[in-house]
Amino acid sequence: MTNSTVLSVEGLKTYFYLDDNEIAKAVDHVDFAIEPGETLALVGESGSGKSITSLSIMNLIEKPGKIVDGAIYLNGKNIVDLSDKKMTEIRGKEVGMIFQEPMTALNPVYTVGNQIVEVLRKHKKMSSSVAKKRAIELLKLVGFPRAEETIKEHPHQLSGGMRQRVMIAIAIACEPKLLIADEPTTALDVTIQAQILDLIDEMKHKFDMGVLLITHDLGVVAEYADRVLVMYGGQIVESATKQTLFNDPKHPYTNGLLASLPSLDKQTDRLGAIKGTVPPAHRFPKGCRFSTRCPHVMEKCLHANPDLIPESDGHEVRCHLFK
Structure with missing residues (x-):
């Protein structure tokens, strides 16, 4: 974290305590930072933990949810344990x-x-x-x-x-120094979507804001993001610059998302698809959280959840294939 860092999320864990003593680990040890004038895209399917991450930053998690660990530094100040009154002063202003x-x-x-x-x-x-x-x-x-x-x-x-x-x-x-845009174009038609995203980008440059752009649309990421976090099962599974992610994706989940995009360069009868669906947060598998859907699953994937490890400069991936 530099002196100018707008947002630094460190070891964030947001859990939901359900009936029958079950715990939904909706966000589980997430780290990232955003600099002024930077757009960081948080990408993944519905249920991956993207919106809970944004609500955690805004301190808007309601029971039975709770931030159980980690720090959220906004303009250098840890806001995790601030009172509702203090957070009300920050929301909208910072x-x-x-x-x-x-x-x-x-x-x-x-x-x-x-x-x-x-x-x-x-x-x-x-x-x-x-x-x-x-x-x-x-x-x-x-x-x-x-x-x-x-x-x-x-x-x-x-x-x-x-x-x-x-x-x-x-x-x-x-x-404010930070703008969170959570699927800001979901309910809009395609031409209006582009106008809204262009407007957010224009405001970012005008006010030198950091932007956290939450989306499931990789086309939007390709157009507007500087860096990308791919989220699955409440965890970051890949982190890279936009260029690196699109040119050299590593994680099988990232590859699955990219394979589902239509391409002008390739003629194909059918787009790729990731089998299955994201499991609910209280039913994540014991090992790698993508193991139940991964085409490259190995024995150790079923028992051990890999760490997020550096693959190259600024490129990290959470996968046993790259250990």
Whole structure:
């Protein structure tokens, strides 16, 4: 971790304590860091632990879940054990978050303007008139040509893409050093998806933010990420720069994800697929968590979960094939 590191996650464990004394190890010893102006993509299928990782960073884990170990340094300060009151001061000010579905994240009762103004008044201590003026500026910044009218509208009066732009305006209102985008284009059509991702990238450069981009779409990763973490079974199974990951993937899971992508270079009748599904977090296999789906499974994979080991400079992989 350098002095400028925006976010450093060290040994994070977030478990859910279920009935019958079962423990769901949703996030299990995860480490990574994000620098200013960097986009780190967290990739994996649904159930891999991506969203729980982001909610852990925001300190929004609810019972029966709990962060049981590890540290989360935001701008050099460990926020794991902060009170709800302290975290409320940090959320929105030092870290912004864009959720999957803006219709559920925005309050349907209040106007778009009220929701942006509230953030500015709380964290920036602005007067109502100054906050309203800044809210209009923010709406223009994220692409609203008629911001003066939009500020008076309610979320249900806007399209999905417009609502997501409002979410981005709220997330960047206080110019946070970290922006978490959790599947920010899930509910949008393809052309709007590109606009939203371009906008996030533009805001990253404008405010020199670190961005944690959570997605299952490797096409998005190829376009927008600087570095990539591949997550499976609550653990990072491969970590590399974008170029290294696409040119020299190591982990069988990463290769499976890439094989499922259509390619302009190869003509094929059928795309690749990874057999089976991600097991629930309280039913992970004893050894390597990918062992039940891996085409290269060996005897030791069934008994020992491999460590994340350096494969080359900045490239790490969690697999017995590379020990």
